[in-house]
Amino acid sequence: MVTAVVLEAVNEQINNELVSSYTYLAMSAHCSAQNFHGFAKWLRIQSAEEYDHAMKLLDFLINRGGGVRLNAIPEPKVKFKSMQEVFEVALKQEQDVSKRIDALYETAQKEKAFSLMVELQWFLTEQVEEEKQSRDIVAKFQLIKNDAVALLEMDRELGSRGPEKK
Numbered sequence: 001m002v003t004a005v006v007l008e009a010v011n012e013q014i015n016n017e018l019v020s021s022y023t024y025l026a027m028s029a030h031c032s033a034q035n036f037h038g039f040a041k042w043l044r045i046q047s048a049e050e051y052d053h054a055m056k057l058l059d060f061l062i063n064r065g066g067g068v069r070l071n072a073i074p075e076p077k078v079k080f081k082s083m084q085e086v087f088e089v090a091l092k093q094e095q096d097v098s099k100r101i102d103a104l105y106e107t108a109q110k111e112k113a114f115s116l117m118v119e120l121q122w123f124l125t126e127q128v129e130e131e132k133q134s135r136d137i138v139a140k141f142q143l144i145k146n147d148a149v150a151l152l153e154m155d156r157e158l159g160s161r162g163p164e165k166k
């Protein structure tokens with residue numbers, strides 16, 4: 001069993017992960033509509049990863065006796081000025097998720113929810129990686145600016161992403 005505080009906090013994080021998944025999906029659809037199919041593929045894979053993160057936490061609650069509550073997912077932003085803006089929003093989202101995972105870890109500590117602390121170790125490591133990859137992509141956009149050839153090359157490069165092995 002988990003405490004009511006932990007239950008509330010984990011359910012909130014399940015929602016945050018699903019919000020991330022939905023946002024990446026909207027970004028992917030936007031890129032597809034602009035014919036940047038490589039960016040679209042990368043973002044679609046990312047959306048699936050965020051869904052998996054939500055399922056990891058959902059399974060955690062089920063294994064600890066239940067209490068899953070699925071909150072509403074707001075409509076994501078669907079319009080972006082540029083491909084660069086898409087990934088700037090992605091980076092900001094990852095930074096925000098990192099803060100939320102940190103806060104959840106703090107709650108787990110206070111509530112002496114040791115099994116949740118162990119579960120969250122994976123998320124802490126994953127956020128370091130996810131923030132880094134978004135930051136690297138944004139840095140490349142800043143370098144290439146409006147160079148069409150470089151932008152198409154980046155689209156090709158990100159389109160080579162395959163699903164990560166967990």
Ligand code: FEO
Pocket residue numbers: 017020049050053094097130
């Ligand atoms: Fe599951 Fe990228 O946060």
